[in-house]
Amino acid sequence: MLSRVADNLYWMSRYLERAEHTARLIGVGLTQTLDQDPESARPRWARVLEALHSDPPTAGADAYAITETLTFEPTNQSAIVTCVALARENARQVREQISSEMWEQLNRLYLRVRASSAAKIWQGEPIEFYQGVKEGAHLFQGVTDSTMTHGEGWFFIQVGRYLERAASTAMLLDVHFQPYLTAVPDAPLEFNDWVALLKCCTAFEAYCKVYTADVQPHTVAEFLLLDSASPRSLRFAADRIQRSLQAISHATGSRWAGRAERLAGRLRAALDYGQVDEIMAEDMHAYLNTIRRQCAGIHSAIYQAYVGYSAESALAS
Amino acid sequence: MLTDRSAREISHPLFANYLLDTAYDEMFDAEGQSRDHYRLLYRRLLELKASDLHERQRYADRTFLNQGITFTVYGDNEGTERIFPYDLLPRILTHAEWLVIEQGLKQRITALNLFLHDIYHDGRIFADGIIPRSLVYTCQHFRREMRGVEVPRRIYTSVVGTDLVRLPSGEFAVLEDNLRVPSGVSYMLTNRGVMKRAFPHLFADIGVRPIDHYGQALLTTLRSLAPPHTPDPTIVVLTPGVFNSAYFEHTFLARQMGVELVEGRDLLVHDAIVYMRTTAGLRRVDVIYRRVDDDFIDPLAFRHDTILGVAGLFNAYRAGNVVFANAIGTGVADDKAVYAYVPRIIKYYLDEEPILPNVETYLCDEPAQQRYVLEHLDQLVVKAVGESGGYGMLIGPHSTAAERDQFRQLILANPRNYIAQPTLQLSRAPCFIENQVEPRHVDLRPYILNGRDQITIIPGGLTRVALKKGSLVVNSSQGGGSKDTWVLFE
Numbered sequence: 120m121l122s123r124v125a126d127n128l129y130w131m132s133r134y135l136e137r138a139e140h141t142a143r144l145i146g147v148g149l150t151q152t153l154d155q156d157p158e159s160a161r162p163r164w165a166r167v168l169e170a171l172h173s174d175p176p177t178a179g180a181d182a183y184a185i186t187e188t189l190t191f192e193p194t195n196q197s198a199i200v201t202c203v204a205l206a207r208e209n210a211r212q213v214r215e216q217i218s219s220e221m222w223e224q225l226n227r228l229y230l231r232v233r234a235s236s237a238a239k240i241w242q243g244e245p246i247e248f249y250q251g252v253k254e255g256a257h258l259f260q261g262v263t264d265s266t267m268t269h270g271e272g273w274f275f276i277q278v279g280r281y282l283e284r285a286a287s288t289a290m291l292l293d294v295h296f297q298p299y300l301t302a303v304p305d306a307p308l309e310f311n312d313w314v315a316l317l318k319c320c321t322a323f324e325a326y327c328k329v330y331t332a333d334v335q336p337h338t339v340a341e342f343l344l345l346d347s348a349s350p351r352s353l354r355f356a357a358d359r360i361q362r363s364l365q366a367i368s369h370a371t372g373s374r375w376a377g378r379a380e381r382l383a384g385r386l387r388a389a390l391d392y393g394q395v396d397e398i399m400a401e402d403m404h405a406y407l408n409t410i411r412r413q414c415a416g417i418h419s420a421i422y423q424a425y426v427g428y429s430a431e432s433a434l435a436s
Numbered sequence: 437m438l439t440d441r442s443a444r445e446i447s448h449p450l451f452a453n454y455l456l457d458t459a460y461d462e463m464f465d466a467e468g469q470s471r472d473h474y475r476l477l478y479r480r481l482l483e484l485k486a487s488d489l490h491e492r493q494r495y496a497d498r499t500f501l502n503q504g505i506t507f508t509v510y511g512d513n514e515g516t517e518r519i520f521p522y523d524l525l526p527r528i529l530t531h532a533e534w535l536v537i538e539q540g541l542k543q544r545i546t547a548l549n550l551f552l553h554d555i556y557h558d559g560r561i562f563a564d565g566i567i568p569r570s571l572v573y574t575c576q577h578f579r580r581e582m583r584g585v586e587v588p589r590r591i592y593t594s595v596v597g598t599d600l601v602r603l604p605s606g607e608f609a610v611l612e613d614n615l616r617v618p619s620g621v622s623y624m625l626t627n628r629g630v631m632k633r634a635f636p637h638l639f640a641d642i643g644v645r646p647i648d649h650y651g652q653a654l655l656t657t658l659r660s661l662a663p664p665h666t667p668d669p670t671i672v673v674l675t676p677g678v679f680n681s682a683y684f685e686h687t688f689l690a691r692q693m694g695v696e697l698v699e700g701r702d703l704l705v706h707d708a709i710v711y712m713r714t715t716a717g718l719r720r721v722d723v724i725y726r727r728v729d730d731d732f733i734d735p736l737a738f739r740h741d742t743i744l745g746v747a748g749l750f751n752a753y754r755a756g757n758v759v760f761a762n763a764i765g766t767g768v769a770d771d772k773a774v775y776a777y778v779p780r781i782i783k784y785y786l787d788e789e790p791i792l793p794n795v796e797t798y799l800c801d802e803p804a805q806q807r808y809v810l811e812h813l814d815q816l817v818v819k820a821v822g823e824s825g826g827y828g829m830l831i832g833p834h835s836t837a838a839e840r841d842q843f844r845q846l847i848l849a850n851p852r853n854y855i856a857q858p859t860l861q862l863s864r865a866p867c868f869i870e871n872q873v874e875p876r877h878v879d880l881r882p883y884i885l886n887g888r889d890q891i892t893i894i895p896g897g898l899t900r901v902a903l904k905k906g907s908l909v910v911n912s913s914q915g916g917g918s919k920d921t922w923v924l925f926e
Contacts, residue, residue, distance in 0.1 A: 428717075
């Protein structure tokens, strides 16, 4: 497979996962706002912004301004409209490699997001809009899995999705556990906030099945970090990343595959054998930071092995 | 079994707006009776209701849009993708008509390849005074970098799409040779796919020769050009990228052949060998079916201000390590002034009379002819020699005095750049237009593949239609459409 094609498939998948993640965070944020006074909503929106690496549009911005920035602001790299447009642009360049059903689904999502604006969705039912983006992304994944050959290209799509998911979930956990563990006095986390964290990961129902509705910070951490079966946990993501990289390396026979596979294996092993008590007793912020660094490391190892390798070293065989 | 043909068949209500004029009509003879090879279609049309036809037309349009069979309209920031307008009624050619076309095209492409080799090597044709050296060397598409380059098997043009028109006499003539990067073959193939679903029974009854093997034939042709030391050559299609108006066709052909579609940035040249960058490492490339113009193919050799091409590609080509289809510099024979010499070129190299005639052409560079052109601007079609796509031309009978004046100045300022031709009555074929069958002007672009051992011409081609009533311009950029082209079995 052409390196450029692999790169496009990988980024198409990553950007769409990013758009879905943003949509989930805003959707949950908006629902939560309904249950509280505007003053206590402020730290929650601050967390959403931090989890998405975004700055508030203005100091003291309200929910409308914040959702507008995160959804429709074209200069914001993690805005939903930007991510969906970039996903589509990547798909457009490899249209002959993906199924037409995939293209049509992504194109539909793009057209719907582009036709909306903050003013329009606030006039109507904003939560519906974010639900729609989430469903659009899920549909795309379903269509991808059932119409595309599960070969090398499909595995690049998998890697993109799960790397993005692992990195953004780690960041999301970090912004929630930092105030909890350092006990910031002016912003204590309530029961609702832990539920919201689970819902941001579409994991509340799955959590309840394992731990019942008794929502405690350390079980939330255990579930989102170490659960082996939830598609939203970091451990699950690490497992998929490693398996996909093995499949890619097998398909290409690349001589440079080793580093990416080794890094993915190390991440997976750490999560496979991790203990939530130890993680929380030690520096959890540093732990989550390490995971994000590992994800970045795997990303650049993949790029080095399959896309941006130097021509000189490739010729020196 | 024949229906009563005493009445003129053209007087049926479905054909109420169908008036015959001096142009050759593909469906009806001068008496208004359907021609033999059109009769089954004629009868089938009478059996159908206008709403049936309408339904089939809608079905066809939807299919094109859903499959993304579109072209990009330039000069639009949104990069609008439009479907190529499509007419439902096939254009039908008999076996005998096709034989003439086939022989004529083979003759023409053979002669033009000999010509291209000659002008880039010994220049015998200049020495013998058949065509002026200055005329060839001043062609916009002449590439002096190709002087003395040995092109593999001396095949300069492997993929050609020649534009033919049918004159009032019923005879076909060549309007343009497209020897650089002719497009439209994907429409020929997809039109056929849609027609098979719209009129399945008619196909079986009438006996239409298949064209579906084009992709395979193209692959075979490209393989046959590969350097000798490569038993299993790697072939790629080189596209300028997603913003090119023919990008759909590039992806389509790559898929049909099962080869990679690459952009300039996917390739690199090392020690005059071309590689493509894959996830499994660098892979050597042997044959490039390039859909990028000469100017943009290698910034080191040609235009420097481009990122579409690959640095060093021309060097690899000169070294014989990679083959291009088509070769560099073939556009010389597309120059409309050189076109005027093609009958003499055929005679010179093959010692044969041209099977397909040229359209009469006046060279503005020659004083006597220029005088004639300037005196008859209101009757002639004036064309810039290096343009295509219906741009840079004056259609005399449809022009204003101001436009004629503008062209007069242009011709006087740069006579070498212009030729003129009589305004042709292109033949007309039936089209389905707003619940009626009406005649529209058409041309025909068959696709020719020129490989090591043989010339293959797929029986069919792209029939382009000037969908605007009375219009003679068939180009898609100017409101043209297309229809399926049927060549019948013997």
